[in-house]
Amino acid sequence: MSLPAVLSPAAEPTDPGWAMKVLLLTGLGALFFSYYWDDNFDPASLQGARVLLTGASAGVGEELAYHYARLGSHLVLTAHTEALLQKVVGNCRKLGAPKVFFIAADMASPEVPERVVQFALDKLGPAPPRPRPPPPGPAPPGQEFVRDAVTRSRHRLQVNFLSYVQLTSLALPSLTDSKGSLVVVSSLLGPVPTSFSSPYSAAKFALDGFFGSLRRELDVQDVNVAITMCVLGLRDRASTAEGFRGVSRAKAAPGPKAALAVIRGGATRAPGVFYPWRFHLLCLLRGWLPHPRAWFIRQELNVSAAAAA
Amino acid sequence: MSLPAVLSPAAEPTDPGWAMKVLLLTGLGALFFSYYWDDNFDPASLQGARVLLTGASAGVGEELAYHYARLGSHLVLTAHTEALLQKVVGNCRKLGAPKVFFIAADMASPEVPERVVQFALDKLGPAPPRPRPPPPGPAPPGQEFVRDAVTRSRHRLQVNFLSYVQLTSLALPSLTDSKGSLVVVSSLLGPVPTSFSSPYSAAKFALDGFFGSLRRELDVQDVNVAITMCVLGLRDRASTAEGFRGVSRAKAAPGPKAALAVIRGGATRAPGVFYPWRFHLLCLLRGWLPHPRAWFIRQELNVSAAAAA
Numbered sequence: 280m281s282l283p284a285v286l287s288p289a290a291e292p293t294d295p296g297w298a299m300k301v302l303l304l305t306g307l308g309a310l311f312f313s314y315y316w317d318d319n320f321d322p323a324s325l326q327g328a329r330v331l332l333t334g335a336s337a338g339v340g341e342e343l344a345y346h347y348a349r350l351g352s353h354l355v356l357t358a359h360t361e362a363l364l365q366k367v368v369g370n371c372r373k374l375g376a377p378k379v380f381f382i383a384a385d386m387a388s389p390e391v392p393e394r395v396v397q398f399a400l401d402k403l404g405p406a407p408p409r410p411r412p413p414p415p416g417p418a419p420p421g422q423e424f425v426r427d428a429v430t431r432s433r434h435r436l437q438v439n440f441l442s443y444v445q446l447t448s449l450a451l452p453s454l455t456d457s458k459g460s461l462v463v464v465s466s467l468l469g470p471v472p473t474s475f476s477s478p479y480s481a482a483k484f485a486l487d488g489f490f491g492s493l494r495r496e497l498d499v500q501d502v503n504v505a506i507t508m509c510v511l512g513l514r515d516r517a518s519t520a521e522g523f524r525g526v527s528r529a530k531a532a533p534g535p536k537a538a539l540a541v542i543r544g545g546a547t548r549a550p551g552v553f554y555p556w557r558f559h560l561l562c563l564l565r566g567w568l569p570h571p572r573a574w575f576i577r578q579e580l581n582v583s584a585a586a587a588a
Numbered sequence: 589m590s591l592p593a594v595l596s597p598a599a600e601p602t603d604p605g606w607a608m609k610v611l612l613l614t615g616l617g618a619l620f621f622s623y624y625w626d627d628n629f630d631p632a633s634l635q636g637a638r639v640l641l642t643g644a645s646a647g648v649g650e651e652l653a654y655h656y657a658r659l660g661s662h663l664v665l666t667a668h669t670e671a672l673l674q675k676v677v678g679n680c681r682k683l684g685a686p687k688v689f690f691i692a693a694d695m696a697s698p699e700v701p702e703r704v705v706q707f708a709l710d711k712l713g714p715a716p717p718r719p720r721p722p723p724p725g726p727a728p729p730g731q732e733f734v735r736d737a738v739t740r741s742r743h744r745l746q747v748n749f750l751s752y753v754q755l756t757s758l759a760l761p762s763l764t765d766s767k768g769s770l771v772v773v774s775s776l777l778g779p780v781p782t783s784f785s786s787p788y789s790a791a792k793f794a795l796d797g798f799f800g801s802l803r804r805e806l807d808v809q810d811v812n813v814a815i816t817m818c819v820l821g822l823r824d825r826a827s828t829a830e831g832f833r834g835v836s837r838a839k840a841a842p843g844p845k846a847a848l849a850v851i852r853g854g855a856t857r858a859p860g861v862f863y864p865w866r867f868h869l870l871c872l873l874r875g876w877l878p879h880p881r882a883w884f885i886r887q888e889l890n891v892s893a894a895a896a897a
């Protein structure tokens with residue numbers, strides 16, 4: 280309110296609206312700049328860095344290998360095809376990489392990643408020795424919460440993602456004939472990840488990607504099957520709410536109202552349903568202010584309870 | 589430019605900035621309202637509708653069942669536990685549902701969805717009969733592009749998602765010791781789904797959800813391992829660019845520059861890397877204008893080539 284008055288002597292007296300516009304834009308620009316310009320890159324920091332690089336035989340993986348080689352990093356390269364990898368390794372050596380190893384591996388095999396990581400640790404050496412052997416009992420942070428991450432992710436993907444894909448592909452012929460609707464119930468953890476939910480968030484995100492893309496497919500082929508993606512918060516009657524008590528301070532919303540919002544969205548063939556409504560704003564703004572968001576998540580979470588859950 | 593001049597007679601002569609502010613906010617509000625208020629829900633439209641409802645034994649699924657029952661829809665309910673389902677079915681009947689069937693099924697088993705869809709079609713009847721039997725040869729739209737969707741999704745998830753989770757959980761102890769970095773290379777199809785990429789988008793979205801959540805986990809536990817999520821466009825040297833030629837009119841970006849952006853982001857422990865830069869704006873604005881976005885995707889795509897790919 281006071282700003283246009285301060286500026287008016289310098290601005291055209293007949294058009295102080297412009298001064299405010301310029302000030303606002305400059306302010307927004309500066310804010311944007313300070314938020315998103317965060318580069319203190321020091322190439323020397325990568326000299327001797329130990330880098331495991333997947334997909335290194337072509338595309339951006341190959342380019343990454345050459346950059347790291349020039350910067351003097353120690354490299355383990357992996358990709359599907361050995362012949363291509365050998366070529367990249369040769370080029371890296373020419374560019375001055377002090378140490379380059381490679382291992383051909385097909386990530387379509389679930390047992391391969393372990394072999395690759397072990398190879399990298401063997402070749403590049405482990406981390407600087409720990410002061411003492413890892414204690415028995417609960418794993419230290421950084422290990423505990425990814426314990427079983429793979430098993431849990433696989434299970435979550437089947438239950439919360441692949442089963443939806445299966446149901447959809449089986450029901451789609453009938454839905455195409457009847458110009459039907461698919462209503463997919465997701466949660467806020469679909470578009471906005473929080474702590475201690477990585478396998479669940481992965482599955483819910485996957486839903487979003489799959490059905491977002493399928494919606495475009497149906498659209499460009501003029502198939503009249505609606506897809507409604509529903510982003511719901513905790514419901515007070517949901518059994519999961521029990522599990523969250525003590526973990527999150529987020530408030531639960533009434534279940535019947537959430538369900539009615541879903542039904543309205545499905546019946547009107549809306550692309551998205553958000554309940555409570557503020558989630559829509561949250562989703563539209565996700566990513567805009569990453570630092571405050573991280574801070575808020577810290578405030579809302581009972582860390583020790585969440586880690587134990 | 590002309591707007592403040594038009595308004596000035598009605599506005600306070602000393603403070604035309606306010607008039608513009610009010611006008612702008614009103615205009616934005618109206619735009620927002622017209623875009624996001626899109627409700628022409630007619631409850632009668634759901635009378636006799638055939639609804640297959642998963643997760644129907646509790647939570648929002650249970651509430652959905654009760655709403656549909658009141659509205660006179662025909663229901664097939666499914667969930668894991670038969671006893672819970674029977675209770676919900678009983679309640680639905682009391683609420684006046686004309687037809688309610690149920691099938692207990694555990695979606696953790698990959699063979700279950702087919703049984704559920706078949707049951708629903710058997711009970712609720714198929715779609716209105718087609719004028720003629722489905723022609724041999726290529727499947728009609730609505731079936732062709734979800735052909736193999738499950739197999740392709742499973743494969744994509746292993747290669748582009750689960751292998752990353754495996755590598756991460758295996759490498760995390762060493763990375764924790766060395767205060768290391770995880771650099772995850774995704775693509776624009778990670779945050780923004782397009783047509784004919786549903787299995788790939790699902791896997792890339794899953795990456796975003798998993799590592800977004802893991803970042804928060806590491807953060808709240810004060811584990812100093814950085815996670816950098818990279819959103820890259822098509823690269824001119826990428827082998828995948830070949831596959832996209834003729835399908836998309838999107839322009840490829842230079843590979844070495846994209847790789848350097850990734851390395852800078854990883855070295856400076858930035859949470860996100862966007863290359864080309866405009867992708868950042870696109871990601872910040874995703875979801876804001878769904879209708880124009882759908883239109884643009886239609887313009888950029890050679891539909892018949894994409895469907896055949």
